[in-house]
Amino acid sequence: MNLTGKNAIVTGGSRGIGRAICLELARQGANVLFSYAGNTAAAEESLRAIEALGARGIAVQRSVDDPEGAKLLVDTALKELGSVDILVNNAGITRDGLTMTMKEEDFDAVIATNLKGAYLMMKAVTRPMMKARYGRIINLSSVVALRGNPGQINYCASKAGVIGMPKSLAKELGSRGVTVNAVAPGYIQTDMTAALPDSAREALLGAIPAGRMGAPEDVAAAVAFLASEQAGYITGQVLQVDGGMGM
Ligand code: NDP
Numbered sequence: 001m002n003l004t005g006k007n008a009i010v011t012g013g014s015r016g017i018g019r020a021i022c023l024e025l026a027r028q029g030a031n032v033l034f035s036y037a038g039n040t041a042a043a044e045e046s047l048r049a050i051e052a053l054g055a056r057g058i059a060v061q062r063s064v065d066d067p068e069g070a071k072l073l074v075d076t077a078l079k080e081l082g083s084v085d086i087l088v089n090n091a092g093i094t095r096d097g098l099t100m101t102m103k104e105e106d107f108d109a110v111i112a113t114n115l116k117g118a119y120l121m122m123k124a125v126t127r128p129m130m131k132a133r134y135g136r137i138i139n140l141s142s143v144v145a146l147r148g149n150p151g152q153i154n155y156c157a158s159k160a161g162v163i164g165m166p167k168s169l170a171k172e173l174g175s176r177g178v179t180v181n182a183v184a185p186g187y188i189q190t191d192m193t194a195a196l197p198d199s200a201r202e203a204l205l206g207a208i209p210a211g212r213m214g215a216p217e218d219v220a221a222a223v224a225f226l227a228s229e230q231a232g233y234i235t236g237q238v239l240q241v242d243g244g245m246g247m
Helices: 016-027 040-052 067-080 104-132 143-147 153-176 198-206 216-226
Strands: 007-010 031-036 057-061 086-089 135-140 178-185 238-241
Touching (some): 007 067, 016 031, 016 040, 031 040, 031 067, 040 057, 057 067, 067 104, 086 104, 104 135, 143 178, 153 178, 178 216, 216 238
Parallel strands (some): 007 031, 007 086, 031 057, 086 135, 135 178, 178 238
16 A cells, blocks of 8 residues: 555544554555644644654644534645545544433534534535545444444444445545545554453453454554555445454
8 A cells, every 4th residue: 555645634633543543644655634632742642653654744623523623624634735635534432321311412422523523524525525536535433333332322323324424425426536435443442442341341352253452553554445546446335343343
């Protein structure tokens, strides 16, 4: 894979899977503009790591559920980097709770970040990508979108949505050289899964044929492949990166 000369936007690039994606794209030669919610120290660390790989990096603090923010990210990438060839909708949150007691605000917050945020970003890149007749859009879904998970009705709804949305957009943009896909990770070691109690972790490991939790780099490699020119005939797909857990 060679992403030399390509310019990417990654949402939520300050930590975890998003940071690993930024670094893998940079390693393959792409320049990377990434957004983050509020962790400036982590964002600066990502930025330094991108630049250490010889790529141009830009960090923008903006919530993905802000429509003006989506436009700002795309305008900044066009102005500073010259194009948007790759969009990775990675930013995501959880607000877990059983359906019976889940607060509406926790449902709404997860949908706003994980689902509406991805929609806003895809909407904002559509015009420049159509004009360029080239684009690679990758959305971070989850194995639980396909299987369900108790206590995550909001999260599962949002992650199922980021499977349906790319399929629709893939059909809209198929003839314009733009591919739109989803990656569905299993359990990956990041801050998001760090709070799992040992008992839950043991039970999960038993359900993963690979016998281990995934690393952010496992997901980043799949994203970089879908972001490459070589993946140009793959669109509307869901690539599971889960050690076999979702079979
Ligand atoms: P982390 O919690 O480790 O990192 C989340 C990232 O998203 C941070 O960079 C954070 O910024 C950013 N972010 C959160 N909310 C917003 C927002 N409103 N606007 C902009 N950026 C935001 O998550 P992971 O790396 O674990 O997860 C990344 C993606 O992968 C998510 O979509 C998640 O749902 C998905 N996923 C993760 C799995 C896992 O096992 N970890 C499994 C399946 C899917 P900041 O640092 O500023 O807070």
